[in-house]
Structures are given as structure tokens and as C-alpha cells.
Amino acid sequence: MDRFTSMTIFVKAADLGSFAAAADAMGISPQMVAKHVVFLEDRLGTALLHRTTRRQSLTDVGRAYYDRCKHLLLEVDAAEAVAQDMRTKPKGVLRVNAPLTFGTFSLAPFVTRYLGRYSDMQIDLTLNDRFVDPLEEGFEVMIRIGDVSDTSLIAHPLAPYQMIACASPEYLARRGMPRTPAELRQHDCLAYAYWSPSIPCRWRFTRDGKTEEVRATGRMRSNDWKTLLCAAMEGYGITLGPENVLNPEIEAGRLVRVLPDYEGPSRPMHVIYPAGRRPTVKVQSFVQAVIEEFGRA
Structure with a gap:
């Protein structure tokens, strides 16, 4: 027999006061209730219940065993409740x-x-x-x-992940607006530094189905694009970054889109x-x- 099931039936019989009441509550026969209790008593080597034709009561061992079983079953119910809760809402x-x-x-x-x-x-x-x-x-x-x-x-x-090129109004007033990707070679590009300095930073732009690639070079590189954004806003060059981040800066007038007739890199x-x-x-x-x-x- 399953020990956990037998513990559950034993606790129910102790709570309700008779095998017949426990049988009705558990949907089994009184004889099956008795078999589960006897299974536990045989396993423990001692009686758990005093039984007569009229009443039953817990022995001293039965009382101590009942208290521990009751606590264990409550913990199992709590564990199942937690598991069920985690299945129904994120936690x-x-x-x-x-x-x-x-x-x-x-x-x-x-x-x-x-x-x-x-x-x-x-x-x-x-x-x-x-x-x-x-x-x-x-x-x-x-x-x-x-x-x-x-x-x-x-x-x-x-x-x-759509990218666009931008620069500050001050930078463009000083250095001019590039009209084609090739003209970026005459500008300070704020290049993203990859894990190896030997890997060049290449920017790709597409227009009318034709893609042009230019190697981005300038006086400043960084592996943190936030640093490059700050440099661009202070007028130190042209940056290439995510469109959704740059659009608010463009709308606020702090940056101007470069090469607006071209589609920037997209991944x-x-x-x-x-x-x-x-x-x-x-x-x-x-x-x-x-x-x-x-x-x-």
C-alpha cells in the first residue's frame, strides 16, 4: 500500500471518529479503511487506535503519530497550492x-x-x-x-532592429551634411568597437534596391553605444544607432537624421x-x- 494514502485515511478516521465515516468521506469501504490503518500499525509495530464495537480512540503513540501526520499533510497541501499557483500566474x-x-x-x-x-x-x-x-x-x-x-x-x-545615422545640428553646420554613404568617409563616424580592434566597423545603406557599404572611421570608438550617443549630441561626429531610441532626440531637435533618403542597416x-x-x-x-x-x- 501507499504510505501517504494510508496516512491520509488514518487522519481522516481519527478526525471523524469512525471507519464508517472515514469510508464515506474517502469514497471507499470501511474494510479498506481498516486495511490502511492495519498497514500503518504493522509498519510501526504498535497500535494506533483503540477500537471497540461502539467507539475508537487514539493510543498514546497514535496521538503523536496523528499530530505529525496532520502537520505533514498540511505541508503537502501547501506545497501543491504553491505549485498550482505558480502554474496559473507568473512567480x-x-x-x-x-x-x-x-x-x-x-x-x-x-x-x-x-x-x-x-x-x-x-x-x-x-x-x-x-x-x-x-x-x-x-x-x-x-x-x-x-x-x-x-x-x-x-x-x-x-x-x-532598424538603424539610422544621426548627428547634432552643430556638427552638421560645421562639417556639412553628407549626401551619399560614400561621403561619410570625409566625416568623423562614431564607430562601435567590437570585441576585437582588428574587426572594422562597416555601415550599410540601401536605396532603390542598391546597397552601399562604407567603413566607419573617426576619432572615437567605444563598445558602449550610449557613450557614442553622448558624443554625437555634443557635436563630435555621426553615430549609427537604433531608430526607436534616436527618433525622440530627432523630434527634440538635439539630433538630425543623416542620409534620410537611405534605409539604414536592419537585422x-x-x-x-x-x-x-x-x-x-x-x-x-x-x-x-x-x-x-x-x-x-
């Missing part, structure tokens, strides 16, 4: 990874709003631009810019999580919220 710590610039300017404000909606959630957000293996590093959800071909990952497409973006198992409610909730916020229009 717990969620480890998320995202690219540095997107994470800083777009994802971080979204995360704070998400936490405001779900008081039982915690987000552990890591930002970097290196390739991350979610299985090895324990990330449950990732935002990835670029194509996703790994079959061990479930990928949901988001709106493309696919996805929210991903490991395949192979059903995602938890917290993962499902966060992924759906990301899709609603950053999905295709």
Missing part, C-alpha cells in the same frame, strides 16, 4: 539575457513596467553583446539580434527560450509581453 526569478544597447534603452524600461504588473516576479537581467548559450549559462529567456538557426531554441520574431530580432520542455508560466508570460511590446507592427 519567481526569471533569468534574461539581451544585447547591451537594446537592453539598456528599450528592454530595461519594459522590464520595470512588467515588474509593476506582476508583484511576485523577479527579473535577473544580464546585458552583453557576446554569444550566449542559454543552456550552459542558465538563461531562461533571451533577446537575440540576428538570424536564429539553433534547433534547440524556440524563436519568436520581433520587429527588425532580424527574436525572443528565444530553450526547446525540449513546456515553458513555465513565468517564461510564457514574459515572452508574450515582449512580443506585444516589441513585435511587428
